Amino acid sequence: MKALAYLNKFLWKYRGRLFLGFLFILASNIIQAIMPSIVQDAVDQFKTFIEQYAAVESKEIFYQEKVLPFAGYIVALYIGLALLRAVFVFMMRQTIIIVSRLIEYDLKNEIYDQYQRLSLSFYKRNNTGDLMNRISEDVSKVRTYLGPGLMYPINLICLFTVTLIFMIDKSVELTLWTLVPLPIMSVLIYLVSSTMNKRSERVQHQQSRLTTFVQETFSGIRVIKAYNRQSESLNSFTEESNEYKKRSLRLVLINAFFAPIIMLLIGLSTIITIYVGGIKTIGNEISYGDIVQFVIYVNMLTWPFASIGWVTSIVQRAAASQQRINEFMNEQPEIVSGEKSIEQMNGKLEFRNVTFEYPNTKIEALNNINFCIEPGKTLAVIGKTGSGKSTIADLAARLYDPTEGKVLIDGVPLQKFELNSFRSHIGYVPQEVFLFSDTIANNISFGLENEHSLDTIRQAAINAHIDHNVMEFKDGYETIMGERGITLSGGQKQRISIARALIRQPELLILDDCLSAVDTETEEVILNRLKKLEKPTTTIISSHRISSIQHADEIIFLDSGKISERGTHEDLLKLKGAYYKLYLKQLAES
Numbered sequence: 001m002k003a004l005a006y007l008n009k010f011l012w013k014y015r016g017r018l019f020l021g022f023l024f025i026l027a028s029n030i031i032q033a034i035m036p037s038i039v040q041d042a043v044d045q046f047k048t049f050i051e052q053y054a055a056v057e058s059k060e061i062f063y064q065e066k067v068l069p070f071a072g073y074i075v076a077l078y079i080g081l082a083l084l085r086a087v088f089v090f091m092m093r094q095t096i097i098i099v100s101r102l103i104e105y106d107l108k109n110e111i112y113d114q115y116q117r118l119s120l121s122f123y124k125r126n127n128t129g130d131l132m133n134r135i136s137e138d139v140s141k142v143r144t145y146l147g148p149g150l151m152y153p154i155n156l157i158c159l160f161t162v163t164l165i166f167m168i169d170k171s172v173e174l175t176l177w178t179l180v181p182l183p184i185m186s187v188l189i190y191l192v193s194s195t196m197n198k199r200s201e202r203v204q205h206q207q208s209r210l211t212t213f214v215q216e217t218f219s220g221i222r223v224i225k226a227y228n229r230q231s232e233s234l235n236s237f238t239e240e241s242n243e244y245k246k247r248s249l250r251l252v253l254i255n256a257f258f259a260p261i262i263m264l265l266i267g268l269s270t271i272i273t274i275y276v277g278g279i280k281t282i283g284n285e286i287s288y289g290d291i292v293q294f295v296i297y298v299n300m301l302t303w304p305f306a307s308i309g310w311v312t313s314i315v316q317r318a319a320a321s322q323q324r325i326n327e328f329m330n331e332q333p334e335i336v337s338g339e340k341s342i343e344q345m346n347g348k349l350e351f352r353n354v355t356f357e358y359p360n361t362k363i364e365a366l367n368n369i370n371f372c373i374e375p376g377k378t379l380a381v382i383g384k385t386g387s388g389k390s391t392i393a394d395l396a397a398r399l400y401d402p403t404e405g406k407v408l409i410d411g412v413p414l415q416k417f418e419l420n421s422f423r424s425h426i427g428y429v430p431q432e433v434f435l436f437s438d439t440i441a442n443n444i445s446f447g448l449e450n451e452h453s454l455d456t457i458r459q460a461a462i463n464a465h466i467d468h469n470v471m472e473f474k475d476g477y478e479t480i481m482g483e484r485g486i487t488l489s490g491g492q493k494q495r496i497s498i499a500r501a502l503i504r505q506p507e508l509l510i511l512d513d514c515l516s517a518v519d520t521e522t523e524e525v526i527l528n529r530l531k532k533l534e535k536p537t538t539t540i541i542s543s544h545r546i547s548s549i550q551h552a553d554e555i556i557f558l559d560s561g562k563i564s565e566r567g568t569h570e571d572l573l574k575l576k577g578a579y580y581k582l583y584l585k586q587l588a589e590s
């Protein structure tokens with residue numbers, strides 16, 4: 001329950017509306033409690049009319065002058081009150097349920113904002129399904145608590161207090177008898193609804209397994225078809241969806257208990273009321289009308305009492321959900337922004353005794369790396385797969401902080417810089433291309449904050465040697481790319497990703513194996529373009545291919561996270577070490 005305290009700040013924010021909502025609840029319940037006493041009045045009055053009817057002489061006049069006006073008055077009063085109550089109920093939902101939606105909105109935004117603040121390693125630790133659930137499923141459970149979960153209990157307290165005053169005024173003993181079954185009902189409903197919740201959670205869990213499964217099938221459809229796994233895939237799906245069906249049926253079973261329990265207990269209360277009330281009427285303690293009034297009260301109180309059980313389980317679920325949300329909200333980003341903002345970056349990048357260990361796996365990806373790139377120069381990183389090339393790129397972009405040692409720009413450790421300011425000076429092309437399902441133009445201009453023209457976009461595309469391809473498309477730069485740019489070839493995607501980095505005219509350009517899918521000719525064009533950028537750009541480029549990096553000012557050869565050889569292309573060839581062997585091999589291949 002403590003977890004829900006997190007929401008208090010939102011409740012406080014909307015306190016005005018909530019207070020109004022409370023007033024509406026109170027008003028609607030007072031009216032609701034008055035209405036049965038009108039029925040009571042009517043019943044007793046008509047009983048008197050019936051008794052008088054036999055004795056009066058002019059029956060027509062009696063009917064016209066006494067009965068009809070009274071009936072008219074009662075009907076008008078009852079309908080009038082019912083309408084007034086309807087207005088209050090409407091207003092009550094318009095205030096309280098709306099507050100719950102507003103808080104849902106705030107909470108979602110807050111979670112999304114927190115997601116964006118958290119560091120890369122957080123995303124490596126948690127899977128996408130979890131992240132999605134927090135912001136959709138869990139928030140919606142919390143919302144149920146804020147809406148119905150607040151409204152019904154307040155409603156019950158109001159209604160119960162008001163009706164109790166009316167009932168006790170009539171007969172204390174009858175009131176006690178009438179109320180006996182209601183708490184029993186609350187407990188039973190609680191038991192049923194908590195079982196129901198457990199089962200519906202299991203249904204939901206299976207539902208998300210199904211979704212994940214189907215989603216994976218769609219993304220992996222090429223592999224599935226190529227390996228002829230359609231029927232196996234269908235079998236697994238049938239299995240999963242069979243499980244879903246079983247769980248749903250179990251939920252339906254427990255659901256079916258809900259209504260009968262309520263009806264049974266209303267029936268019980270009604271019978272007790274009529275029996276005890278009947279005895280009291282015979283003893284002339286109360287009137288016929290009073291019994292009717294009590295029966296209506298019993299029916300009126302049923303749903304609110306049933307809702308206690310229901311609300312209890314809603315609150316429990318909301319608390320569990322909020323607990324999960326809080327876990328993420330309390331998480332601190334590991335990459336903490338510094339204070340210093342950068343107006344002018346020269347672009348001298350230095351790794352000083354850098355060692356890096358991945359926090360979750362304890363794999364030491366880099367061991368005592370030292371290098372320094374002067375402004376405008378190019379450093380190349382080459383090495384086998386898994387040797388740590390991408391890790392160097394990630395550290396240079398400050399997606400991670402080194403475990404030991406320092407990464408410095410212009411002699412200042414990256415931690416000292418204001419994060420946004422630092423990142424606005426770099427262009428980073430990750431090894432795995434990611435494109436948004438948007439137009440090509442928007443994908444390229446993604447990192448630009450201010451207004452930009454098509455020419456700017458085209459210039460970047462020309463530098464990435466993709467402009468001529470784009471111009472061949474029917475819609476040119478307005479071509480919408482499918483999910484993750486599925487309509488483009490691997491090499492085209494890589495070049496768009498490069499254009500996205502170049503358009504920012506960064507002082508530091510980080511290219512992580514981003515030419516792997518282009519042919520050597522295209523590669524050469526791009527590398528030549530990079531040399532002729534308007535602004536001197538410090539470049540760090542990693543690759544498997546010697547052709548991509550041979551012109552770099554310095555090349556480091558990585559082996560299991562350590563620098564084993566370093567120098568220019570010529571130096572390394574002379575050394576006749578691992579680099580030289582790789583060179584001969586690639587030469588033979590080409």
Ligand SMILES: Nc1ncnc2c1ncn2[C@@H]1O[C@H](COP(=O)(O)OP(=O)(O)OP(=O)(O)O)[C@@H](O)[C@H]1O
Nearest residue numbers: 124358361363365384385386387388389390391392
């Ligand atoms: N997120 C991660 N969590 C844990 N370990 C990781 C993570 N990413 C990489 N590693 C490990 O760190 C080491 C270096 O990985 P890195 O991705 O830097 O290699 P690479 O040289 O870029 O390889 P490739 O040429 O295949 O891209 C590898 O042993 C890898 O298993």
Ligand SMILES: [Mg+2]
Nearest residue numbers: 389390431513
């Ligand atoms: Mg890599």
